[in-house]
Amino acid sequence: MRVLLLSTYELGHQPLHLASAGAALTAAGHEVRATDLSVEDLAPDDLAWAQVAAVAVPMHTATRLAAGVASRLRQKRPDLPLCAFGLYAAAAPGFDAAVAGEYEDPLVEWVGSLRPGVRVELGRHRQPQPDRRGLAALDRYARLVHAGVETPAGYVEASRGCSHRCRHCPVPVVYDGRIRTVPVSTVVADVDAQVEQGAAHITFGDPDFLNGPHHSMRVLDAVHSRHPALTFDVTVKVEHVLRHRGLIGPMAAAGVLFAVSAFESVDDDLLGRLDKGHTAADAAGATALLRTQGIEVRPSWLPFTPWTTVADIVALLDFVVAQDLVANVDPVQYTIRLLLPPGSLLLADPDLGPHLGPFDPESLGYPWRSPHPEVDELQARLAGLVERHAGANPTEMFPGVRETVATAARSVGVAEPVPAPPDSGRRPPRLSEPWFCCAEPTGRQIHGGVLS
Numbered sequence: 497m498r499v500l501l502l503s504t505y506e507l508g509h510q511p512l513h514l515a516s517a518g519a520a521l522t523a524a525g526h527e528v529r530a531t532d533l534s535v536e537d538l539a540p541d542d543l544a545w546a547q548v549a550a551v552a553v554p555m556h557t558a559t560r561l562a563a564g565v566a567s568r569l570r571q572k573r574p575d576l577p578l579c580a581f582g583l584y585a586a587a588a589p590g591f592d593a594a595v596a597g598e599y600e601d602p603l604v605e606w607v608g609s610l611r612p613g614v615r616v617e618l619g620r621h622r623q624p625q626p627d628r629r630g631l632a633a634l635d636r637y638a639r640l641v642h643a644g645v646e647t648p649a650g651y652v653e654a655s656r657g658c659s660h661r662c663r664h665c666p667v668p669v670v671y672d673g674r675i676r677t678v679p680v681s682t683v684v685a686d687v688d689a690q691v692e693q694g695a696a697h698i699t700f701g702d703p704d705f706l707n708g709p710h711h712s713m714r715v716l717d718a719v720h721s722r723h724p725a726l727t728f729d730v731t732v733k734v735e736h737v738l739r740h741r742g743l744i745g746p747m748a749a750a751g752v753l754f755a756v757s758a759f760e761s762v763d764d765d766l767l768g769r770l771d772k773g774h775t776a777a778d779a780a781g782a783t784a785l786l787r788t789q790g791i792e793v794r795p796s797w798l799p800f801t802p803w804t805t806v807a808d809i810v811a812l813l814d815f816v817v818a819q820d821l822v823a824n825v826d827p828v829q830y831t832i833r834l835l836l837p838p839g840s841l842l843l844a845d846p847d848l849g850p851h852l853g854p855f856d857p858e859s860l861g862y863p864w865r866s867p868h869p870e871v872d873e874l875q876a877r878l879a880g881l882v883e884r885h886a887g888a889n890p891t892e893m894f895p896g897v898r899e900t901v902a903t904a905a906r907s908v909g910v911a912e913p914v915p916a917p918p919d920s921g922r923r924p925p926r927l928s929e930p931w932f933c934c935a936e937p938t939g940r941q942i943h944g945g946v947l948s
Contacts, residue, residue: 497526497527497547497548497607497608498526498527498529498545498546498547498548499521499526499527499528499529499546499547499548499549499550499607500529500530500531500542500543500545500546500548500549500550501514501517501518501521501528501529501530501531501549501550501551501552502514502530502531502532502533502538502549502550502551502552502562502565503530503531503532503533503534503551503552503558504533504534504551504552504553504557504558504561504562504565505534505555505557505558505561506532506534506552506554506555506558506651507555507638507701507929508534508637508638508927508928508929509637509638509649509650509651509699509701509929510532510628510631510632510634510636510637510650510651510690511530511532511552511631512626512651512652512653512686512701513552513554513581513582513599514530514532514552514631515530515626515627515628515631515686516600516623516624516626517550517552517581517599517600517603518530518626518627518630519600519624519625519626519627520600520601520603520604520624521603521604521607522627523624524604524607524608526604526607528627528630529542529545529546529630530630530631532631532632533561533565535632535636535637536632543569543572543573546573546576547576547577548576548577548578548579548607548610549569549573549576549577549578549579550578550579550580550581550603550606550607551565551566551578551579551580551581551588551591552580552581552582553580553581553582553583553584553585553587553588554582554583554584555582555583555584555666556584556666556835556837556860556861558582558584559580559584559587559588559860560859560860562580562588563588563589563590563860566578566580566588566589566590566591567590570590577592577593577610578590578591578592578593579591579592579593579594579595579603579606580593580594580595581594581595581596581599581602581603582595582596582599583596583597583666583667583670584596584666584837585599585614586614586616586670586838586839587837587838587839587860589857589860592610592612593606593610593611593612593613593614593615594613594614594615595615595616595617596614596615596616596617596670597616597617597618597670597671598617598618598619598620598621598656598676599617600621600623600624601617601621602615602617616670618657618670618671618672618674618676620676623678623679623682624682625682625685625686625689626682626686626689628686628689628690628693633693634648634650634690634693634694634695635648635693635694637649637929638699638927638928638929639697639927639928640696640697640727640729640753640925640926640927640928641923641925641926641927641928642697642727642753642925642926643923643925644923646928647696647697648693648694648695648696648697649695649696649697649698649699649927650687650690650691650693650695650697650698650699651690651698651699651701652678652683652686652687652690652698652699652700652701653678653683653700653701653702654677654678654683654700654702654705654708654711654712654715654716655675655676655677655678655702655703655705655707655708655711655712656671656675656676656678656702656703657670657671657674657675657676657703657707658671658673658675658703658704658707659673659674659675659704659707659708660673660704660707660733660771660773661673661771661841662758662770662771662772662773663769663770663771663840663841663842663845664760664770664798664834664835664840664841664842665703665841666835666837666839666840667703668841669837669839669840669841675707675708677708677711678715680711680714680715680718683715683718683719684715684718684719684722687719687722687723687726688722688723691723691726695726696725696726696727697726697727697728697729697753698719698726698727698728698729699728699729699730699927700712700715700716700728700729700730700731701731702730702731703731704731704732704733704736705730705731705732705755706732706733706736706737706739706740706743707736709736709740709743713743713746713747716728716747716750716752717750720750720751724751726751727751727752727753727925728750728751728752728753729752729753729754729755729756729794729925729927730747730752730755730756731755731756731757731758732755732756732757733757733758733772733773733774734757734758734759734772734773734774734778734779734782735773735774735778737755737757737782737785737786738774738778738781738782738785741785744785744786744789744791745789747789747791748789748790748791752791753791753792753925754791754792754793754794754924754925754926755786755791755792755793755794756793756794756795756796757779757782757793757794757795757796758772758795758796758798759779759795759796759797760772760796760797760798761776761797761798761799761801761808761812762776762779762808762811762812762815763776763803763804763808763811764776765803766801766803766804766808769803769845770798770842776815779795779815780815780818780819783795783819783821792824792924792925793821793824794824794825794826794924794926795816795821795824795825795829796829796832797812797825797829797830797832798832798834799812799829799830799831799832799875800831800832800833800834800866800871800872800875801833801834802834802847802848802851802852802864802865802866802867803847804866804868804871805868805871806868806870806871806874806901806904806905806908806910807905807910807911809830809871809874809901809904809913810901810905810910810911810912810913812830813830813897813898813901813913813914814913814914816894817913817914817915817916817917818914822890822891822894822916823889823890823891823922823923823924824890824924824926825890826890826926826930827882827885827888827890827893827894827897827930828882828930830878830882830897831875831878831879831882833875834864835861836848836852836861836862836863836864837860837861837862838855838860838861840861840862843862848864850867851864851865851866851867852864853865868908870904870907870908873904874900874901874904877900877904878897878900878901881893881896881897881900882897889923891916891919891923894916895916898913898915898916901913
């Protein structure tokens with residue numbers, strides 16, 4: 497079969513999911529062409545060539561964009577069988593079939609049968625070496641920004657799934673506390689391929705790099721041994737930073753520059769509701785521990801929930817200043833609003849009901865409103881500010897963020913956030929793509945014309 501693989505967005509990275517699916521399909525004897533619609537247009541000849549098409553949906557933004565792609569594909573090729581694959585596949589509308597979880601073998605089976613329906617696969621399968629041939633060049637994607645220099649960044653995963661069940665996260669909806677590791681040799685070979693394309697930095701995109709600490713360290717050590725000049729970033733839960741503190745030094749020695757960590761909130765009650773497994777004090781401790789070993793933290797936040805008050809946002813900014821994290825927090829993190837997709841574990845929270853609206857098929861989630869209108873207004877103002885100044889660095893953006901929150905604080909009679917100290921010029925390492933998997937897509941992303 498002639499299979500057209502499409503990606504809409506993979507957080508600014510060259511799409512691993514197209515490369516992995518393409519490798520499995522090619523090994524099964526199918527012809528594959530792949531297009532990443534976030535950086536290139538779909539060639540009319542490729543659409544005419546295809547006998548089937550599959551779209552990767554590893555995150556919420558990708559899924560919303562994929563819904564529009566499916567609609568336009570239907571208009572152009574109503575005869576073309578369509579499948580969604582990836583973490584959000586079961587929620588993707590407009591497709592004949594969907595494969596969530598470990599998708600490679602099931603996707604091959606679907607191409608052979610074209611059987612409609614939704615399949616969630618969590619079995620252990622052989623992971624093929626991703627085939628990145630035919631994808632857009634690596635220099636069109638996210639770059640490491642460090643010490644005033646930008647260098648191409650690659651992307652791999654040492655594992656899928658997560659051993660935790662944080663209640664706001666989409667991963668446990670599919671994996672339910674399970675992880676599936678990728679063989680060391682497969683990861684190393686994929687890194688080799690990206691280094692040949694010019695990668696000087698690698699993101700480990702596992703939901704949590706220390707879910708399987710011994711496996712992940714074997715992967716890191718093997719890659720570092722083969723490419724000692726490479727640097728890395730990882731994603732690690734606060735509780736794993738503290739639990740596996742003995743691994744932090746070896747990670748730094750192997751080239752890990754920074755760790756993304758889901759701090760989410762400084763409200764311990766909310767952290768308990770989300771089942772995060774840490775407190776605000778733990779987040780401060782993890783920050784200090786990472787820094788003593790030479791690794792910077794880049795916190796991700798969930799500032800806006802139905803239980804948030806303006807005072808909570810003030811407390812979050814005060815924490816950022818107190819922990820010297822102004823330069824570490826991507827501005828979009830101050831705007832993120834709780835997503836409630838189908839199956840979200842939070843939907844079972846009895847306290848959520850009064851705030852919840854009916855399912856919205858356009859946003860692919862359940863909308864909610866704060867009982868405090870000023871909170872929703874603050875979120876909208878912050879989101880507008882960040883989108884208007886897309887590309888500004890965190891230190892440049894913080895005064896505007898602080899003033900926006902201060903205005904809201906004055907309006908409800910609570911203390912304003914403390915001002916940031918003068919800019920020290922510190923610029924911790926980061927990626928040039930600031931978006932995160934739990935952020936709502938911007939208007940530019942939704943209306944930017946993929947498959948126009």
